[in-house]
Every structure is written in structure tokens, then in C-alpha cells.
Amino acid sequence: MTASRSRLWAIAAAAILLALLFIAPFYFVLVNSVKGLGEIMVDAASLPDKYLFSNYSKVWDIIKFPKALWNSILITGISVTGIVIISAMTGYRLVRKPTVFNKILFTCFISAMIIPFQSVMLQLVRVTSFLELRANLFGIVICYLGFGLSLSVFLFHGFIKSVPLEIEEAAVVDGCSPYGVFWKIVFPLLRPIIVTVIILNGLWIWNDYLLPVLIIGSNKDLTTIPLAITRFFGQYTKQWDLALAGLTMGITPIIIMFLMLQKHIIEGISSGSLKG
């Protein structure tokens, strides 16, 4: 017993050490974000002599943080809602009406999952400017819908297969319309997979950089957090005091979100990947 106990301790110690290593970068960023530039250059590891919160207020104005945050929330929110509703409906339809056309459609969705974004991005820029979907909110949401759908439809498809048909038949016998069956009976049953879809897509869209740069890059009113930080970084390359304050602001919302929804996020990810 004692031998295995001490071994457990050694394991725990190793794990904790690794965890410290993992979290160290956050320490560096936080500590240095409240220092003056001179102090960072001299010593980047110690706690600051004097806390300079003016870094934050300066950056807050430069990158128009509230605006960027709002844009990020708006774009992510609308896209994710859209993806959930449309892909749930699509998945449902594909499972319950397995016609040849629908099977082909489903195969399209699956194969589209392999296509790397970089392979279609150039053509996408052409298509979206042709359809006048660039530089506006609607355009970027449409793009996210397009790219997010395949994985989500796939996940819903897999889940709906396990929903018993008898419940729906009972509802139809009781006089429920097809839409009623879907919204009142099936949709609530899909809750676990909806959580997964929301989380996977939400994280991706929130952190995405390349698509917003291509689609809304020219429209300053729609700047999202990753765009704002990148642009800011380009202007203040070596001004680490300001840059780090900006970075901290950029990562704070998502970290808070994670700590609040941790349980769901971790569950969502594990069920999403193991079923996929």
C-alpha cells in the first residue's frame, strides 16, 4: 500500500508540475500587462513594482474594445443559432426520408468535411464579392452557416438515428402536424447534441481569423476581437506593455465563458468527437 501511495504522490507531483508549465504563459501575460515598457524589458518574470492599469484604459479606446466584443458576440450568436436550427432540421429530414437524393446530399455533407478551408477561400472571396456578401454581417453569417453545416448535420444525423420513431408516430396519431412533431417532440430530445454543436461551432467561430479577414476585413464596423487584436498588433509591434494588455482583454471573455460552462464544454467536446 505504501509503495503504491508514494508512487501516486510522484504521479500527482509530475502532473502538477506539468500543469504549472501549462499555465505559466498566462502568468507572464497577466503580470506584464500592468507593467511599464521599461520594466518589461529589464525583467519579464517578476511581479510589477507598480501596477499600471492605464495600459488597459489606453488599449480599451484604441481597439474600441466594446465594439469588437459586441461584433464577436453578434456574429457568433447569429451563426450558431442558424447552424443549430438548420442543421437539426436537415439532419432530421435526411434520417426520416432516406431517398436517393437525400443520401447523395448526406454524402456531400460528409465529404465536404475533409475540404480544408484554404482550398476554397480564394474562390469564396470571388463568389461572395459577386453576390455582394462581403463586408456585411449577413454575408459572414452565410459563410459560417455554409462551413459549419457539414459537421453539424453529421452530428445531428448520427443522433437522430437513435431517436425512437414510435414517439413521433404517437404524436401524429394524436393529431400533431409535421412541424409540431419536429419542434415539440424531436427538438427537445436533441438537447445533448445541440449543446455539442453549439460549443464546437461557437468556439471555432469566436476564434476564427481568416474568414473574417477575407469577408469583413474592409468593413471596420464589423471588426471582431481576433481582427482587432491583430490590427492593433501590427501598429504597436514592440510596445509590449500595451500589446499585452490588449491580449489579456482579448482572451478574458472566452476564459470567463469557459470557466462558467466548463462542464458542458468538456462533455460537448468528448461526445462530439467520440460519436463522430
Add this chain to the structure above:
Amino acid sequence: MIVFTIIVLIPFLLGFYFSFTEWNGLDLDKAKWIGMDNIHRIFTNDDKFWAAFKFTLKFTVVTVVVTNALALLLGLLLTRPMRGRNTLRTIFFLPNMIGGILLGYIWQFIFTKGFKTIGEMTGWHFFELPWLGTPETGFWGLVIVFVWQTTGYMMVIYIAAIVGVPKDLMEAATIDGASYFQTVRKVIMPLVMPAITVCLFLTTSGAFKMFDLNLSLTKGGPGTSTQSLAYNIYAEALVNNRYGLGTAKAMLFFFAVSIIAVTQVWLTKRKEVEA
């Protein structure tokens, strides 16, 4: 419902369609058909593309091995009874919540300023290397950050799989006198094979398609020595304004990704067993 599908499928299929048809040189608005010239040029006269290709392959192999080994190890560790293991899980997962762009900037600071300070304090040569300043350190810098970012995610998947291993199998193994390591090797490993398939797939495609990190951490530099494939395509089209060439490269990229992904899934699928 079908209407919805079609509305959304249009932009999507258009992208699909364009990607297979626009093989011609696309110079701003004057698209000119130049046949196989782009492809020919890539294969005979584009060292940078192949350098990026090699770089990406090397990067993928290294990160896939390191990430999965570390994640599996952490998964095994953090499924054993231990106080505070949920906190530890949270910490390992945390980096994953932040996007590649921001991570790259954070690490740019760590590598250039943080490492220097640590090096001065400890005197360890490792921290005093010219991080990100040479092709070698640039490569390993990217590897470190990528591993740091993805390990937590893979760990979560492995944990879910390990927890799913039936308890009676574990007990039977212990009763038969198997040591912990034997149990891991003979019982857990075969049963988490599906998770390994998934994780290998995710890391492989993630590493192969790496872009954000590349852009914000090294910008492909010094020179173009740490350019990943995805970044090379981006640079070709949007910096050099050679859309046609970029598109052609993107097509090759697509084929490379699919081939790698399919072979890899096929290889590991064969090793899976039914519980």
C-alpha cells in the same frame, strides 16, 4: 426544410464548384485560361511551395506524435483517483479556448521576452537560444505552441474513452495479477483505439492545416523558412496577388489533406476492437 437546405447549400456548393473548375490563371477580373501551366510551374519551378510542403509534413509528424503521447499520458494520469484532478484537467484544457492568432502573439512575447528573463535567472542554455530567430528555433517554437494548445483537447477525448472502459474488465485483469502497466497495455489501449483514431485524425488535419499560429507567431520567417502550406497558399494569393497559382496550390493541398486523412483513418480503424 428542403428550402432551407438549398438556400444554404448554394454558397457552399458554389465554393465546391469553383474549387474544381478555376484551374485557369485568375488575374483580378481577367480570368485567362492557361491550362496546366500553374500545375506545371508548381511542380518544376516553385521551391518555396515544396519547402513549405516539407516543413508542414515534418511539423505534422512531430506534433502528432508529441501531442498524442502527452495527451494519452495525461488522460491516464487524470483518470486515476487523485485530489484536485478536475482543477488539473481545467488547466490543461484552458489553452484550447484561445484562438491561434491570440496564442501566437502571447507566445511571441514568451519566446522573445519571457524566455530571455528565465535564461538570465537560471543560466540554462535552453532559454537563451535565439528563439524564433532561426529556422530551427522557429520550427520548434511552433511545435511547442501547437502542442501546448491541442494537448488539452485530445486529453479530454482520451479521458472520455478511458472512463468508458468497462470496470469489470479492469477488475478481471487485476484479479488475474496484471500490473497497472499491463492493464494499460492489454486492456485499456485496445479499447480506446477508437479515440486514438479520432485524435490522430484531428491532430493530423489540424497540424497540416495550421495557419493562424503560423501567421501570428513567426509570419513564416525568418525568410520563408517556417512557412506552412496553408500560409504559403495565403501568401501566394493575397500577398503576391497570384490568385491562379494560389488556387492551383490550394487544390494540391486539398488532395494532400484528403489522402493523408483517409490513409490515416484507414490504418488506425483496422486496429480497433469491439468491446
